[in-house]
Amino acid sequence: MQSLVQIVGVLTVCLTATFNASAQATPEPSELQVQVWAAACMACHGTNGKAEGAGRPLAGQPADTLIKILNFARTGLYTGLIMPxxxxxxxxxxxKRIATYFSQIK
Known part of the structure; x- marks a missing residue:
């Protein structure tokens, strides 16, 4: 009986440690992850945001401007076909990370 109590105690400690570890803040995305997110924009806005076709260039634009446009799109205030x-x-x-990524491209 005592060994059963010890096993339950060890399991409780392990589960508590696992729960606490998973409850911590989400890790920062890597630069590669941000590039993957930004790739969705590149179909219209060109490789690295240097548009040569239908979309406007994103590369080098101020991050604040890009964030405003993205938020307009997300909330439905921008009525484009794809961006919303x-x-x-x-x-x-x-x-914000996507906007910062494009703003830093020269």
Whole structure:
């Protein structure tokens, strides 16, 4: 009986440690992850946001401007065909990271 109590005690400690580890903040996305998110924009806005076709260039634009446009798209205030649908798939933080990524491209 005592060994059963010890096993239950060890399991409780392990499960508590696992729960606490998973409850910590989400890790920061890597640069590669941000590039993967930004790839959705590149179909219309060109490789690395340097548009040569239908979409406007994103590369080098101020991050604040891009964030405003993305938020308009996400909330439905921007009525383009594709951007509202794509922008809704990202969190506010992800959109900020995407905007920052494009703003840093020269």
């Amino acid at each position: 649908q794509i922008a809704k798939g990202y969190s506010e933080d992800e959109l």
